[in-house]
Amino acid sequence: MSGSENDPGRLTYAGGYDAVLRQMEGRRDPFTFQDDEALPPGDCDLKSLRSEIVGALPVALKKSKSTFGYKCRELNEEFYGRPRLCYLNGLLIANLRRRDQPPQCAPLFRRIWAEEHAFMLSQLDARWLVSSVTTFADHGATEAQRRVGHALTVLFSTMKLYETERLFSGHAPDEPFPWRRKTSNALPLQMDPYAVTGGGLDVNMLGRLWDDAAGDEVIAPLAHHLLRALNADGRNVFRRLRLMREARQEGRAAPAPGVDFERDPQFDRHAVPVPGALAKAPPSWGVVATVKAPLDQIARFAAWHRELGAERVTLYLDAPETAQTGWLAGRDWLQVIPCDEAHWTRLGRRPKMHQLRQAANVQDAYDHAGTAWLAHVDVDEFLLPAGPLSDVLAAAPGEAALVHLHPVEMLAEPAPSDTRRFKTTARMAGQHKRVLQRLYPTFGEHLRGGYVSHLEGKVIARTGLAGVSPGIHFLNWKGKPATNRVIPQGSYVGHAHAPDFDSFMAHLPYRMHHGSYRKRENTDFRLADVIDFLQQQEGPGALAGFFEEVCTATPRLVADLDKSGMLVTREMPFDALVAKHFGGPPPEGA
Known part of the structure; x- marks a missing residue:
């Protein structure tokens, strides 16, 4: 600040x-009363007030100089000819909005909604129902009544503010906005925009309200009635967002204008200059990776990205084998570069660290790229665009140097399947981080974002920019990450970090000492500490339990992720794609 x-x-x-x-x-000064003015007693007969009709005011109230008398005249006019119980409810609400009120006021209000809620729901319009439920915020008898009352006060008050502002926009209340954003300005207070196509903020907010209200029998009928009414009313932001989402999913919006970008709040702070010619170039794209993996995994990686539309897939074989090089060679869309002595002589020297070799290779690929954009990912990562990636890139602002993709972490499937499921972080779904403790009850509080892999995401860089050096997670310019980036909503990089337990265990020693699990600083009890503890104190079976809770697509976890808006699903028929683009599977053992 x-x-x-x-x-x-x-x-x-x-x-x-x-x-x-x-x-x-x-605005909360207590009502003044004349000597002969008072509210009904707390034990008054509510049933008789159901049948009694509001008529002319007594002469004394007509002439009263008190603020209570003024409010009685105002409400008498509004409820004339209607049940007196509705009038009394309004009068109690008016008193309860003041700093002080007669002692029977709050108990009598609660009695009405405990004993006569069905009658009141049938008689009052939505405006008075909202006034009633929000009165529970300060005068509920239970914590649940007060909590739900406060939450619905914020919800309905916020709706009133933004729907009033909408009146000046020219848009009808039931008219969904067009997909193309008219501004990329950041949200206030560094908030991330709501992900229209995959976000769960709306359902999580409304679902939480429903569940909280269900825990109290007095406020539940009123709160649930209003939430049902909100669901049925097509003239609010929730319905407009649903219509936008459906149009997007059904392809009724043009792909390029429909791309929803989140603009980095620091966009202009350290921006790489983008020449106009590059900004207007056709959106061809390629992908590059430094790989050290079995040939079948390499083939899946290459076939997936070729199927997405990559004009070139460039593979730097970190530990080149003749069998791999020979099987992959001979395809014009696939560039295979063995990282042998000649390769490193050309680039200068062979770095000892794997990450530095990756950086050297991607710089080489960037300098010789034949496409307008270049994605740098690992062999266990897969681009997951919301639509054709060329459309996403074409819609990127001309001044953007890079498109940044948030990572989603692949879950291990209990049985072989072409349907692959990924989890998002809590933040990506607009959730508070405390949701992680519900999703992963034993280990959630020790995991960054609920992941065992990186949270930084990956970059698709615009090529041809002067003086840049693409890294593993960033595009660097003048020694700092470039800030003129945009993030397309609904597009991700899917990380198959631990696709099964055997793979998780096979990579564990390296990741603990040299890779992503190693503890880089003296912080709180984190992933490395969890794994150390499980290995040393709990025995071999403990890691299997960790993997099942955190990394496996169990029915419970999948359902909870889906409910929280944190599940991404893609069809990924790897065997069919390898057959299509390579003519058949690679030889076993290569």
Whole structure:
């Protein structure tokens, strides 16, 4: 935060929250009563008030100079000819919005909704139902009543603010917005935009409200009635977002204009200059990887990206084998570069660290790229665009130097399947990090984002930019990561980091000492500490339990991820794609 929060000239509410509170409190002065004025007693007969109809006011109330008398006249006019119980409910709400009120006021209000909720729901319009449920925020008898009342107060008050602003936009309340954003400005307070196609913020918010209300028999009928009404009303942001999402999924929106980008809030801070000619280039793209893996895994990687539309797949074989090189060779779309002595002589020297060899190879690929864009990923990573990747890249702003993809982590499937499921982080779904403790009850609080692999994502860089050096997770310029990046919503890089338990265990020693699991600093109890503890204290079976809870597509985890908006599913028929692009599977053991 900057010093602007203390600069009166830059505040929305001059005087800060002291002034806000003074204004709020000024509206809450208690009602004044004349000697003969009072609310009904707390034990009054509610059933008789159902049949009693509001008629003319008594003469005394018509002439009353009290603020209570004024409110009675106002409500009498509104409820004239309707049941007196509705009038009484309104009068109680008006009193309860003040700082002080007669002692029977709150208990009588709660009695109405405990004993006569069915009648009230049949008689009151939505405006008075909202007023009633929000009154529970300050005057509920239980913690659940107060919590639900506060939550619905925020929901309905926020809806009233933004729907009022919408009146000035020219859009009808039931009209979904077009897919193309008219601005890429960042959201306030560094918030991430809601992911329209895959986000779970809306259902998680409304579902939580429904569940909380269900725990209290007094507020549940009223709260559930209003949430059902909201679901049935087509004139709100939830319905508009649903229509946008459906149009996108059904292909009714043009692919390129429909790309929904999140713009880096630091976009202009360290931006690589993008020449106009590069910004207008056709969106051809390629992918590069430094690989050291069995040939069948390499073939799946190459075939997947060729099927997506890659014009070139470049593979740097970190430990070249004649059998692999020979089987892969001979395809114009596939460039195979053995990282042998001649290769490293050409580039200068062979770095000892694998990460530095990756960096040297991707720089070489970038310098000789024959496509407008170049994606740098690992052999266990797969681009997962929401639509044709060329359309996504074509829609990127001309001043963007790179498209950044958030990572999703592949779950191990209990049985062989072409359907692959990935999990997102809590943040990507608009969830609070405490959801991780529900998803992964034993280990969630020790995992960054709920992952065992990286959270940084991968880059598709615009090629031809002067002075840049593509890295593993970033595009560097003048010694710092370039900030003129955009993130397409609904597109990811899928990381098959631990596709099965045997693979997880085979890579564990390297990852603990040299790779992504190693602990780089003295931080809290994290993944490396969890694995150390399980290995040393719990025995061999403990790691299998860890893998099942965190990394396996169990029915419970899949259902919970889906409910939380944190599940991504893709059809990935690897065997069929390898057969299509290579003519058949590679020889076993290569």
